């Protein structure tokens with residue numbers, strides 16, 4: 001057994017679920033759900049210290065990007081990644097690969 005330190009999930013505030021949420025499936029009528037299992041903690045309401053650190057790093061990146069007046073799309077383009085991926089990184093869902101670090105050489109297209 002590892003006694004891993006956990007912290008409450010920042011997205012659901014430790015509830016393990018989020019909601020009410022608005023679901024938009026293209027053409028289908030929009031739908032409201034009372035609550036959904038939180039996808040950021042898989043419904044557990046807890047994050048590991050590592051997950052929390054990643055979220056904090058992502059939030060810092062986002063704050064820096066906003067301070068530069070850069071949109072998600074512009075920043076993603078500059079870093080050579082998709083806006084969806086940058087969004088995940090800023091939310092701490094994905095880790096930033098070393099090659100994606102801002103300021104690195106990149107592949108030069």
Ligand SMILES: [Zn+2]
Nearest residue numbers: 009012038041
């Ligand atoms: Zn959560």
